[in-house]
Amino acid sequence: MRSLAILDSTLREGEQFIKTYFNLEQRVMIARLLDRLGVTFIEVPSPIASPETREAIQAICALNLRSHVVAHVRCVEADVQAALDTDVYGLNLFFGTSQELRSYSHGRRIEQIATEAVPLIRRIREAGRYVRFSAEDAFRSDLVDLLTVFDAVVDAGVERIGLPDTVGIATPRQVDRLVSLIASRYPNVGIEFHGHNDTGCAIANTISAFEAGADCLDVTVMGIGERNGIASLSGIISQLYIHYPDLLATYDLTQLVELDQYVADCLNINIPYNMPITAPSAFTHRAGVHTKAVLRNPHAYEILNPTDFGVARHVDIGSRFTGRYAVGHRAVSLGLQLTPEELARLTQALKERAESGSLSDEEVNTFILAWYEEKGSLVWER
Ligand code: HCA
Ligand code: CU
Numbered sequence: 001m002r003s004l005a006i007l008d009s010t011l012r013e014g015e016q017f018i019k020t021y022f023n024l025e026q027r028v029m030i031a032r033l034l035d036r037l038g039v040t041f042i043e044v045p046s047p048i049a050s051p052e053t054r055e056a057i058q059a060i061c062a063l064n065l066r067s068h069v070v071a072h073v074r075c076v077e078a079d080v081q082a083a084l085d086t087d088v089y090g091l092n093l094f095f096g097t098s099q100e101l102r103s104y105s106h107g108r109r110i111e112q113i114a115t116e117a118v119p120l121i122r123r124i125r126e127a128g129r130y131v132r133f134s135a136e137d138a139f140r141s142d143l144v145d146l147l148t149v150f151d152a153v154v155d156a157g158v159e160r161i162g163l164p165d166t167v168g169i170a171t172p173r174q175v176d177r178l179v180s181l182i183a184s185r186y187p188n189v190g191i192e193f194h195g196h197n198d199t200g201c202a203i204a205n206t207i208s209a210f211e212a213g214a215d216c217l218d219v220t221v222m223g224i225g226e227r228n229g230i231a232s233l234s235g236i237i238s239q240l241y242i243h244y245p246d247l248l249a250t251y252d253l254t255q256l257v258e259l260d261q262y263v264a265d266c267l268n269i270n271i272p273y274n275m276p277i278t279a280p281s282a283f284t285h286r287a288g289v290h291t292k293a294v295l296r297n298p299h300a301y302e303i304l305n306p307t308d309f310g311v312a313r314h315v316d317i318g319s320r321f322t323g324r325y326a327v328g329h330r331a332v333s334l335g336l337q338l339t340p341e342e343l344a345r346l347t348q349a350l351k352e353r354a355e356s357g358s359l360s361d362e363e364v365n366t367f368i369l370a371w372y373e374e375k376g377s378l379v380w381e382r
Contacts, residue, residue, distance in 0.1 A: 004240075004247045005040035005216040007192065008233060010263060011060075012043045012072045013218070013225040019267045020224060026266050027056040028063070030221070033259040035065035038251035039233075041216070042067045043092060046074065048082040061087035070130065075117045080124065090130025093117060094162070097145055098137035101166075110145045114152035121156040132192060132216075134162030139170040139178065150186065160190035160216060165205060168198030168227075172208035183213030194218035195231050203235035203276075210244075221263040222275060234260060238276040242303055254310035277309050284314040288323020291315050295329050318359030320351050327368075334365060336372050346371055 011027055014020055022030065034042050042065070047054040061069050068089035073079045075095045083091050095113050096105050108116070117133060124131040133153040135146055150161055163178060170178075175193070183191055193209030195202040195218070206217050223232035234256055240247050260278040264271045271278050283306040285294045293300035298313060306313050317326045324347045331338050331346065338346065349371055353359065359367060 001246055003215060004210065004244070005190075006233070006236065007041035007043055007070070007216055007218045008034050008039045008067075008220060009043040009072070009194075009218055009230070010034070010220040010224065010233075011056075012045045013194075013230055014220040014263070015045065016226040017224040017229060017267075019269060022266055024052070024056050024059065028059050030259075030263060030266075031060045031063065031065065031067070031069075033255060033262060035063070035067045036252055037233075037255040037259060039067050042069050043218075044069060044071050044088070046071055046079050046083060047086050048073075048079045054082070054086065057086050057088065068130070070132070075113075075120055077120070080120050084124065084127050084129065088129070090132070090159075091124050092132045092134065092162070093120065093124075094134040094136045094164070095149070096136040096166075097149055098140040098166075099142070100140060101137050110148055114149050117149070117153055118156040121153055121158050125157045131158055132160040132162055132190075133158045134164050134192065134194070136164055137166040138163040139165045139174065140167065147185070150182070154186050154189055158189060160192050161186060162192040162194060162216075163209070163214075164194035164218075165196055166194075168196030168202065170195070170201065170205050172201065172204045175205045175208040176212045179209045179212035179214050190215045192216035192218065196225070196227070197223060197229050197231070198227060202229070202231040203239065206231040206236055207239045207243075222260055222272060222278075224263070224267070232275060234275055234277040238304055241308070253308055256309055257311055277304060277311075281314075282306075283311060284316050286316045286319055287321040288326065291317065291326035292323050295326060316358075316361075317350070318354060318361065318364040320354040320358075322347065322350055322354065330364065331368055331372075334368060336368070338372075342375065 010030055031042055044057050045053050047057050070090045070092050071083040071088045072092045073083045075093050095117055096102060102108060121131055135141060135149055138146060179191060191214040193206055193214040195205040210217055217236055219231050219233040219236050221233050223229040257278050260271050273279050285291050285301060290301050315326055317330055324343055327347045327350060328343045350367060353367060
């Protein structure tokens with residue numbers, strides 16, 4: 001079986017999201033929740049960022065989590081030293097390799113990138129720490145430039161190379177091609193992928209990278225990050241759960257909802273309505289055709305079993321698309337006995353009522369009970 005590491009960067013990439021500010025207690029709590037879930041790596045910012053960040057990194061390291069804490073660090077001597085002075089498991093180095101970043105970000109030539117990164121990588125390895133090197137903006141980088149830099153860093157002993165789609169430009173097929181090529185050229189190092197979501201392809205690209213040979217996938221809670229973020233943890237987990245369940249054998253998937261909710265609360269936002277698994281409506285069924293089938297066998301319209309994530313399925317029957325089967329099911333759960341003909345009339349009445357707006361569960365129950373009483377008194381009067 002292939003191995004796969006999930007790297008959660010909520011505490012690093014996630015802090016680059018416009019709404020994020022985590023205090024020390026929240027940073028520590030997020031690390032704990034990620035560890036309980038079972039991610040392989042927890043990425044933290046560079047300790048050089050601020051004394052508070054350094055303190056948070058040390059506090060997280062002191063938890064002695066199973067997850068490995070890795071610091072995201074520029075290829076700069078002082079930054080590397082500052083990270084080595086903490087107790088992190090390893091360093092995730094990055095250097096922009098595209099023309100755009102070389103011109104407008106750091107101004108280095110390709111040869112210089114390799115020359116500056118190589119001694120730092122050797123130093124980190126000598127210090128006995130894990131080291132990864134990412135070619136920032138890999139998908140806008142010239143292939144020859146990319147290979148020139150990777151040849152040098154792999155030769156210097158890097159354990160993993162990273163291919164970030166920094167601007168979210170790649171298509172799943174481009175990801176497949178580049179990751180496949182890199183995987184066959186460097187069979188003895190790991191490959192990490194980090195996909196931004198500017199065009200909504202982050203989850204698709206990240207899964208494509210895995211299928212092409214990447215062994216480490218970057219995510220954040222709810223996908224938060226710079227601009228509109230990267231692949232979400234729950235999105236990647238949902239794909240793996242379906243297609244590669246063995247890779248999640250050591251994960252406690254019931255932690256996911258609490259984790260997303262905790263981070264949403266820290267940011268003062270709701271979990272986005274379309275988040276895989278953790279959206280409030282992720283397991284809610286509505287249309288009559290769906291509710292009927294799901295009540296017979298959830299498998300009909302569910303590929304994820306909500307109980308595996310510690311959440312409940314919900315059958316919504318208060319809409320104008322409601323169906324007789326689900327309404328009957330609800331009537332029975334309310335202790336009512338209806339003939340098929342009565343059930344048809346009740347369903348019709350509910351649909352008509354829902355034309356002026358959907359009903360909550362409680363409203364539906366009240367409606368059904370009232371309808372039933374009314375029916376009784378009509379019978380009585382006759
Ligand atoms: C950044 C850039 C980065 C780095 C990813 C990586 C990106 O915000 O510093 O180190 O692999 O998207 O390229 O997040
Ligand atoms: Cu990024």
